[in-house]
Amino acid sequence: MAPALEDTTQGHSPKQGSLENPEVLENVPGHVIPILEREFDDFDTEAGKFLRGELQTDEFTKFRLRQGVYGQRQADVQMVRVKLPMGGVTPDQFDAFAEAIERYAPLRKGHITTRQNIQVHHIPLDTMAVMIRELSESGLSSREGCGNTVRNVTGDPRAGTLEGELFDVTPYAGAYVRYFVRHPTTQLMPRKIKTAFSATDADNAITQIHDIAFTPRLREDGTRGVEIRVGGGTSIMPRLAPVLYDFVEVDNGDYLKISEAVFRIFDRTDFLRVNRARARVKVLVDKIGIDAFREMVDEEIQGDWVEQRDFSIDRILFEHDEQTNAPAKPLQHGSPNGDQRDFDRFFASNVKPQRQRGFSTVEVKIDRGDVTPEHLRGLGQIMRDFTGGYARTTVQQNLVLRWVRDETVYDVWKALKVIGLGDSGVNEITDTVSCPGTDSCKLGITSSMGLNQAVRERLLSMQLEDELTRKIHIKMSGCPNGCSQHHIANIGFYGASIKVGEHTIPAYIPHIAGSFENGDVRFGTRLKSRLPAKRVPDAVERWVRFYEEERQPGEEFNAFASRVGADQFEAKVKDLSMPLEFSLENMGYFIDWTKNAPFHVERGEGECAV
Secondary structure: OOOOOOOOOOOOOHHHOOOOOHHHOOOOOOOOOOOOHHHHHHHHHHHHHHHOOOOOHHHHHHHHHHOOEEEOOOOOOEEEEEEOHHHEEOHHHHHHHHHHHHHHOOOOOEEEOOOOOEEEEEEOHHHHHHHHHHHHOOOOEOOOOOOOOEEEEEEOOOOOOOOOOOOOOHHHHHHHHHHHOOOHHHOOOOOOEEEEEOOOOOOOOOHHHOOEEEEEEEOOOOOEEEEEEEOOEOOOOOEOOOEEEEEEEOOOOHHHHHHHHHHHHHHOOHHHHOOHHHOOHHHHHHHHOHHHHHHHHHHHOOOHHHHHOOOOOOOOOOOOOHHHHOOOOOOOOOOOOOOHHHHHHHHHHHEEEOOOOOEEEEEEOOHHHEEOHHHHHHHHHHHHHHOOOOEEEOOOOOEEEEEEEHHHHHHHHHHHHHOOOOOOOOOOOOOOEEOOHHHOOOOOOOOHHHHHHHHHHHHHHOOOOOHHHHOOOEEEEOOOOOOOOHHHOOEEEEEEEEEEOOEEEEEEEEEEOOEEEOOEEEOOEEOOOOEEHHHHHHHHHHHHHHHHHHOOOOOOHHHHHHHHOHHHHHHHOOHHHOOOOOOOOOHHHHOOOOOOOOOOOOOOOOOOOO
16 A cells, blocks of 8 residues: 555645635636645744754655755755746746845756756755745745656646637646645655646647646537546656547546546555656556556546545636737837848747737747746746736747737847847757756766757757758757656757776767657657767767758658668767777766766666655
8 A cells, every 4th residue: 555645735625626725826827836835834844853853864855855845966955846837937936036046046047847847956955945935925836846746737838829729728737736736645656747738639748758648629519628648758668658538528627537546546556666766657557558547547436535526626727818918019119120031030930820810929949948047037027028927938948928919029039139048949959958967966877968068069060051950859868767858859868878997988878760749759769879978969960961961852850760770870970989998088088068077977866756
C-alpha cells in the first residue's frame, strides 16, 4: 500500500474536491492556484527547524518539495519552481519576479522551463522562505511545483485564439489544476504526474509525451468533451501515450473523475515504488497494456469514493473573457522606416493571426529561456501597453503575447528590441532549447546550457537563410532524463561522458529525426556516436550542411534523415567521435562548456521521487 498521507489540507472535505477556500478563487490569468497563507507560515516553521537541526533532512525534503523548492547540486542553496498553469502570467507577476530576482538571485535571472514554469536558482533556504511569500502576494504559487505530485499543467499558449478550435480548453484546464492541487491522493504518489491540455489536433502541447493529457472533442449535439491519453513520457524509457478514452464529458466533471481514478490506481500500485527510476504511469501502462488499464479505470469509477467527491466544476471553472479586456484600436501607430526587411522577417516567424479579427499573437524569442529583471519589467510594460495584460509562456521556453492589435505589431517589435528581445526566428534552428544541466541540477552530467550557447553561436555564424534549414529544431539535455525533450527534436543530444584512462571527457549522445509538430510526435533515432562536448557544434554544422547539399527538392530534414539512414549521419561525424589522449594540446576537450576546471562526473541524488 502507499505510505500514509500527512494532513496537507487541514479539514479537507472529500465533497469539497481539493479546495480549502473556494471563495478565494479569482478568475484572472495568473491566479489559477489559490494562495493559502498558512503554507508560508508552515514553511517558515519547518525551514527554521531544519536549519536548527531539529528536523531530519528526508522529512524536510518531502515537505519543501511540495512547496516547489528543489535542492541544487550546489550546497546550501535551492531552486524554486513557480507554477504557471497553461503558461498564464500577468504584468504584475512579471514585476514581482523581477523584484525577487534582483533581491535574492545571485545570477540575476529567472528561467522559463519546457513545462512553462519559471524557476529561480541559487537561493539560500532562509531567504527562500521570504521570497516565496513575497511572490505569493502577486498570486504566484510554487505549490507542488516539485515532488510526487501533479506538476504544472501545460498547454497551447494560443488556446482560445486559434482557428479550428472546437472550444477553448483553458477553463477546463484551470478547473483541473484547482481540483488536484493539495488533493490528498496526489501528495505522495510513486512519482510525479505531468499533464497537458492541447487546444487542437495540431497538438502544440505535445500531449503524447505526458502521463495524462487531454484534447478537445465535440459531439454533434454540442456536448463538450476530451480525448484522454495516459502513459506517455520520455527519459530512459520513452513512450507515446495511447488513448484511454475517445470521449469523456467535461461540463459534468467526468474528466476529473477519470483523472482521479487514474491517480488512485497509480498511487496504490506497490511495485512502482520499488524502483523510482521506473515509477511512472507509462511503466504500468506498458506492463499491462492500455486495454487492461482501461478496465482498471472502469472498475475504479464504480467505487464508493466517487460518491464522496464533488466533481461539479462550476465553482472551480477558470472563466475569464480576455477579449473583453483586449486593447482598443490605437489612435496612432508606428510603421517601418528603414527597417522593413528586419521587421518582415520578425513578422513572418514570430507573428500569427488570431481567429478574432484584427488581433495577432506575437511570440518572443528568449534565448535558453533566461529572463533578467530588465526583461521581465519590460515585458510586463509591453503587456500593459499592447495586450490588455495577456501572455503565456511556451514549452519552447519562449513567451506568447496575446491580443496584440494588428496595427501595433510593429510598435511591439520596436519595444521588444529596446529590451533585447526583438529577435526573429522563434521555433527555428537558432531557437535552441536546453535544460539547466550542471549549472544547477543534481542529476546533470554536462553543461547543456553552455552547449546551447555554443551551438547557437555556431548556427548564427553560419548565416542560414534557407527556409527548410531554418525549420530544424535542436534540443539538448544534460542527462538522459530529457528535460529539454531532446527525444523529439530533429537533432537532439543528451549528456554523457567518455573515459580516457584516469580522465573524463564531457560528451553527448545524439538523436536524429524526432518530431513534435502538427500532431506528428515521434522519437528520434539514437545514433551510435558519442561526441565530446566541444565537438558538438562541429557535428551540428556538418549535419546541417549535409542536409542542404544532398536533400531532394522540398525535402524536409526528417524525410531526408529517413531516406539516407542513421549510418550516414554517423559517418559524417566518425572522426569527431574518435578517442582523444589526455595532453596539454587536448586539454580543452576535458573541460566542459562555460567551465574552467577539468571535467568529472558528479551526479547527485535527484529529488523527483523523494
